[in-house]
Amino acid sequence: MKSLVLAMLPVFSILGVISPVSCDTSSSSVETTFLQCLSNHSQFSNSISAVVYTSDNANFSYVLSSYVRNLRFSTPTTPKPLLIVAAKHYSHVQATVVCAKSVGLEIRIRSGGHDYEGLSYVSRKPFIVLDMFNLRSINIDLADENAWIQSGATLGELYYAISAKSKVHGFPAGVCLTLGAGGHFTGGGYGNMMRKYGLSIDNIVDAQIVNVKGEILDRKSMGEDLFWAIRGGGAASFGVILVWKVKLVKVPEKVTVFQVERTLEQGATDIVVQWERIADKIDNDLFIRLMLAPGNGSRKGEKTITATFISLFLGDSGKLLRLLNKSLPQLGLQQKDCVQMSWIESILFWAGYPNGTSLDVLLSRVPKGLTYLKRKSDYVQEPISKKDLEALWKVMIEIGDGGMLWNPYGGKMSEISDGETPFPHRKGNIFKIQYSFNWKDGRIETTNRYLNLTRKLYEAMTPHVSKNPREAFLNYRDIDIGTNTRDEYKEGEVYGFKYFKHNFDRLVQIKTKVDPDNFFRNEQSIPTHTPREL
Numbered sequence: 121m122k123s124l125v126l127a128m129l130p131v132f133s134i135l136g137v138i139s140p141v142s143c144d145t146s147s148s149s150v151e152t153t154f155l156q157c158l159s160n161h162s163q164f165s166n167s168i169s170a171v172v173y174t175s176d177n178a179n180f181s182y183v184l185s186s187y188v189r190n191l192r193f194s195t196p197t198t199p200k201p202l203l204i205v206a207a208k209h210y211s212h213v214q215a216t217v218v219c220a221k222s223v224g225l226e227i228r229i230r231s232g233g234h235d236y237e238g239l240s241y242v243s244r245k246p247f248i249v250l251d252m253f254n255l256r257s258i259n260i261d262l263a264d265e266n267a268w269i270q271s272g273a274t275l276g277e278l279y280y281a282i283s284a285k286s287k288v289h290g291f292p293a294g295v296c297l298t299l300g301a302g303g304h305f306t307g308g309g310y311g312n313m314m315r316k317y318g319l320s321i322d323n324i325v326d327a328q329i330v331n332v333k334g335e336i337l338d339r340k341s342m343g344e345d346l347f348w349a350i351r352g353g354g355a356a357s358f359g360v361i362l363v364w365k366v367k368l369v370k371v372p373e374k375v376t377v378f379q380v381e382r383t384l385e386q387g388a389t390d391i392v393v394q395w396e397r398i399a400d401k402i403d404n405d406l407f408i409r410l411m412l413a414p415g416n417g418s419r420k421g422e423k424t425i426t427a428t429f430i431s432l433f434l435g436d437s438g439k440l441l442r443l444l445n446k447s448l449p450q451l452g453l454q455q456k457d458c459v460q461m462s463w464i465e466s467i468l469f470w471a472g473y474p475n476g477t478s479l480d481v482l483l484s485r486v487p488k489g490l491t492y493l494k495r496k497s498d499y500v501q502e503p504i505s506k507k508d509l510e511a512l513w514k515v516m517i518e519i520g521d522g523g524m525l526w527n528p529y530g531g532k533m534s535e536i537s538d539g540e541t542p543f544p545h546r547k548g549n550i551f552k553i554q555y556s557f558n559w560k561d562g563r564i565e566t567t568n569r570y571l572n573l574t575r576k577l578y579e580a581m582t583p584h585v586s587k588n589p590r591e592a593f594l595n596y597r598d599i600d601i602g603t604n605t606r607d608e609y610k611e612g613e614v615y616g617f618k619y620f621k622h623n624f625d626r627l628v629q630i631k632t633k634v635d636p637d638n639f640f641r642n643e644q645s646i647p648t649h650t651p652r653e654l
Contacts, residue, residue, distance in 0.1 A: 217250075322541070
């Protein structure tokens, strides 16, 4: 752990005292003043100049685009930062926070770049990007069954590090291998072991954060309120996460996976009806994701819906078949559909790699492919009837593109209080929906068309999803549900109650205490209370 931790000294003993800022607020003047501040407060042994990329640096565009995962925010008209700080040392993070605050620059914090709305690297105001990709160390301690994970590490790198140490340990997190741990964990961290072990945040036991004063705090020094807030409340509203400490979970030496497709002609509707009834109630070791998409039918000119069932079972295929033959016989799962493998091999299976792929792909930071995309989310708390499903299929066929991922709840998710962390979507939810649309043509008219198609499908689901509020998942960032342009509580509560429900007000109270000037902010950050609101 010594390699990951900087001694928690008061920031001014490291960085010195910040001088008053000139009244000239032009972008070039602000940038110059910021750079001078960095230079003045950089430790000699960890000079920050080598990790600062200004817009006239030859590598600026490459560094900025390397961690853009949604091509909608990689266009010539996308607002660009004044500069990027690709921190390699904790003191670089401290200096960046203190100097940005001193000159009045907005800061955007990026770990893996998978923010669906680009809020971690785009702003309409003069801003800088604090990029964490160089801070990617992982320290596995099997004796205590825990790991320290720096924010810039990817999930693929984490899974690789665990597998190099143990065949019977894992961690419950996402199936997209290039996700950065920093952002993924702070929004909840959703994965295919959540019915067994909960979310990533349910398995976090410590963290280190740089606060608005530039101080490094751990769980003890930050206090339980702030530690509660950063686990699911969006830590970028409160500071910069340097490193997470997580507890590893046990996995069997062999797990079982399958992926089978059924069309409407093959009885998909009846299978979906039954899946809704059992997906959140079946054995906690079993997770069955349902993917729904329109496509071509078996006859020329005929359209259909394909339901794809993809599963992870923490056990052998014999037990899995017995479970599903009893609970979901309509699926008709057979032994030939099931593949037994190690847990780490199942990570590759879920990421879409063929069986036998080298584990080295876990270390790649380059996604398989980049597209323009839009995502939205919903929660379903009552089964959707067969009649309503059939009406939904017609809408999806009419739209003719995109689709939905239905992710089952229950199990451990129903056992954890909705106030244990800021993430409130617990007991009472059958499944979560991700609406998913991708396209490859970046023209404005094409983008607007796909955005409208996404919203059309979302609107069609209105009668079947949670209400008052219509809930949403922070990791599936969606600015359609509200933005805060005036840094006001009233604007913030519009999206805040959808993401956090009754936990929102506690987040606002903590934010007001730890960052009263609202330095750490974006279009969907936690707002502060103004004095008249207190």
